[in-house]
Amino acid sequence: PALVLPRRVPSASPGPEAVTAAASALALLQSKLKGPSWKVTRLARKARHALRVLGGVDPAAHPALAAPFAALMAHVVGPKAEGRLPVRHALGLLSQVDVAAFQRAAEMWKAAPAGSVPAGLAAAKTLNDPELALRVTALLAERPDLRDGSEDAWTKRWAALKPHVEAHLSGVGQSLAAFVGGVDAGSDAHLSKRLSRLGA
Template identity: 90%
Template sequence: VYKRQLVLPRRVAPATPGPEAVAAAAAALTLLQSRLKGPSWKVTRLSRKARHALRALGGVDPAAHPALAAPFAALMAHVVGPKAEGRLPVRHALGLLSQVDVAAFQRAAEMWKAAPAGSVPPGVAAARTLTDPELALRVTALLSERPDLRDGSEDAWTKRWATLKPHVEAHLSGAGHSLSAFVGGVDAGGDAHLSKRLARLGA
């Protein structure tokens, strides 16, 4: 029986960024880091600007660009860093990671999982079950989203999950797991918003 090959849609359209685009993205990242102690609405707005600037680079690995490497790594560290220095909400960090090469997510996830237990973002451990880094990035990003905070809409979230779900189910099935077991195995850590997202995944 012929089985249709599942092809995961690209996250970012390919591009050949010039130095100006790279510099603009670096500036957006640096500005975001400098404002992490500010009001949440401003952090959200600057995160969105940085996301768009990174998207224009066509899915590069920030580590491959000297201008991007340090500010990007610094922002990822602020997800689990001291609160007094300003933290980057994990949903914003994953928004940035969704615009670049998956290698950046792998590095960030390892760093976050090595942080003290109390500062590891709930849901990040879900990536351990999904051994495919690309799927892990996309699922972790979906779990972190907060449509109630203008990060999108419930309809858009549902459409993205509908597109991704067959790929996740195929991956889990190939490893002898089920989607329901995966969802049940993620510790929400008392996070009501994560619990709601997990329920939506398993619905």
């Protein structure tokens, strides 16, 4: 039987209060991007939880969410003087909403000046499956060493996703080893470590 990729976010029917709370959490996160990293991490976690309650909505479909969400995605590659949102936090937010938001963000990031495009993004996009690309990119960007979860949790998520990635690659005549080997990590030691874990 064909593999069925489980939902990232449980279904929900959010009311206006939940949407407003999520919009406020996003706006607060943006306002503190120039603050200490621990505070940005804490606020990003709160915003992620607020979005998850909405059941996987597309932020663009809600006027209250569209602007603050798009603004945060722009801060991933925006001027450092205005405060940047670490890509791992951006992907954490994107993992709680409809995959269309990831597609828009990825196009925005790809158009950014060389050197500011998130590492691993181009490689994941070669999967030609937006949902898998989002999940793989998020795994590559995650930093358990910075208290963004744990190595055990990362390993479990990859173990659950790996069969889907392998099946997809096999269907287009590729292998996981070839995919991992085709990613240029450059001087990014963290990305190199994540890639080695993907291929393990």
